[in-house]
Amino acid sequence: MSDQAKTRVTINVNGRDMSAEVEPRTLLIHFLREHLNLTGPHIGCETTHCGACTIDLDGRSVKSCTMFAVQAEGSKVLTIEGMAAADGSLHPLQAAFHEHHGLQCGFCTPGMITRAYRLLQENPKPTDEEIRFGIAGNLCRCTGYQNIVKAIKAAAETMASQPRKEAAE
Amino acid sequence: MIPGRFTYHRPSSVGEAVKLLASLGEDARPLAGGHSLIPMMKLRLAQPEHLVDLGRISGLKGIRQEGADIVIGAMTTQAEVLGSALIGDKAPILQEAARVIADPQVRYQGTIGGNVANGDPGNDMPGLMQCLDARYTLTGPSGSRQVAARDFYEAAFFTKLQAGELVTEIRFAAPAAGHGWAYEKLKRKIGDYAVAAAAVTLTMSGGKCAAASIALTNVAQTPLLATDAAKALIGTALDNAAIDAAAKAAMAISDPTTDTRGPVEYRRAVLGVMVRRAIARAKSRAR
Numbered sequence: 507m508s509d510q511a512k513t514r515v516t517i518n519v520n521g522r523d524m525s526a527e528v529e530p531r532t533l534l535i536h537f538l539r540e541h542l543n544l545t546g547p548h549i550g551c552e553t554t555h556c557g558a559c560t561i562d563l564d565g566r567s568v569k570s571c572t573m574f575a576v577q578a579e580g581s582k583v584l585t586i587e588g589m590a591a592a593d594g595s596l597h598p599l600q601a602a603f604h605e606h607h608g609l610q611c612g613f614c615t616p617g618m619i620t621r622a623y624r625l626l627q628e629n630p631k632p633t634d635e636e637i638r639f640g641i642a643g644n645l646c647r648c649t650g651y652q653n654i655v656k657a658i659k660a661a662a663e664t665m666a667s668q669p670r671k672e673a674a675e
Numbered sequence: 676m677i678p679g680r681f682t683y684h685r686p687s688s689v690g691e692a693v694k695l696l697a698s699l700g701e702d703a704r705p706l707a708g709g710h711s712l713i714p715m716m717k718l719r720l721a722q723p724e725h726l727v728d729l730g731r732i733s734g735l736k737g738i739r740q741e742g743a744d745i746v747i748g749a750m751t752t753q754a755e756v757l758g759s760a761l762i763g764d765k766a767p768i769l770q771e772a773a774r775v776i777a778d779p780q781v782r783y784q785g786t787i788g789g790n791v792a793n794g795d796p797g798n799d800m801p802g803l804m805q806c807l808d809a810r811y812t813l814t815g816p817s818g819s820r821q822v823a824a825r826d827f828y829e830a831a832f833f834t835k836l837q838a839g840e841l842v843t844e845i846r847f848a849a850p851a852a853g854h855g856w857a858y859e860k861l862k863r864k865i866g867d868y869a870v871a872a873a874a875v876t877l878t879m880s881g882g883k884c885a886a887a888s889i890a891l892t893n894v895a896q897t898p899l900l901a902t903d904a905a906k907a908l909i910g911t912a913l914d915n916a917a918i919d920a921a922a923k924a925a926m927a928i929s930d931p932t933t934d935t936r937g938p939v940e941y942r943r944a945v946l947g948v949m950v951r952r953a954i955a956r957a958k959s960r961a962r
Contacts, residue, residue, distance in 0.1 A: 555866060
């Protein structure tokens with residue numbers, strides 16, 4: 507229990523325990539962006555529709571604008587900043603989005619990639635239809651999705667042929 | 676958008692949660708998946724002074740069989756309903772419905788208890804639970820009671836839930852083996868509520884419909900159990916005339932409002948189509 511005053515929240519983000527003093531009403535997206543300076547997760551619609559703020563939390567894709575930071579106390583979070591390997595080499599999803607033009611303006615991309623990451627953990631060989639169903643909570647207003655689907659499919663093939671240790675897993 | 680200030684509580688048991696809710700009274704709200712409440716708080720349409728987070732109460736999670744009953748803990752998420760082999764085997768209609776609720780991220784967080792307890796006529800699970808004749812276990816500071824889903828809903832956002840009570844579990848008798856089932860929902864886009872939706876379960880015997888249950892979503896202030904529509908099917912071979920009669924009976928009890936999903940006439944007509952499709956598909960699945 508805590509009162510309206512600030513409370514200390516500790517969340518493991520991209521493999522490191524991160525703490526901050528926050529109000530209970532502080533949303534997880536604000537904890538990430540304003541307290542940890544992780545501005546990869548974007549604030550798009552703020553109404554749980556667009557998915558730009560998607561992060562991975564304890565093995566689930568979560569819209570971080572619709573969760574209070576206090577709810578995530580003790581959880582394990584992966585953001586786009588945690589996707590590349592320690593040596594800076596891109597995650598196969600990032601490489602595939604680059605290669606297949608899976609983005610134009612890039613605003614939806616961090617959410618799209620973190621969502622696709624969880625989708626491929628659960629379903630390593632998705633069909634086009636399963637990919638579209640799986641990313642239905644992420645809106646892109648540029649690409650028409652075609653190249654995003656291609657990129658995710660290509661990344662799935664890369665990941666199947668070159669198993670690698672995941673950054674924050 | 677930033678919600679108003681509140682005090683946060685994280686009980687570790689149902690007993691602790693209902694004690695908190697009872698003592699804090701009207702100013703407190705339980706927080707389940709938060710995907711209805713938090714957006715409302717961001718818009719300042721809800722400004723609770725206390726939030727009682729149910730997320731760490733492990734006893735509220737899980738799906739199990741108890742004799743003939745399927746029991747679903749209130750904090751079980753829609754994603755967990757989708758992933759449950761038991762639900763897939765015994766009540767696959769719930770998975771068909773869960774797939775058309777919101778989007779993957781929302782389904783990871785959104786709970787079945789929150790969906791049924793909120794009293795939002797747009798929610799899908801209340802109609803499903805009426806179709807399956809489920810009972811909700813409501814737990815308050817003085818103990819638990821059961822209320823049938825068919826009696827639970829009074830008006831939009833008004834239910835039989837008393838202050839200080841929580842929906843803690845949902846239970847229903849597993850439909851007969853070999854039953855046919857379908858949930859048909861028309862929505863404008865992923866994540867939208869239904870223009871109209873219909874849940875149907877039925878059993879066939881010797882080519883005739885032996886039992887049927889039909890419930891309707893988002894065509895009135897509450898979900899509707901379409902008793903006359905189901906009656907119109909019993910004893911028939913589910914021919915076109917019977918399906919027509921059922922669709923007309925369902926449309927007759929509907930009372931949709933004109934909104935961004937369309938005018939009353941359109942939504943009622945769509946309901947008829949949903950009922951027809953759901954019956955036809957349930958029939959094709961019945962053995």
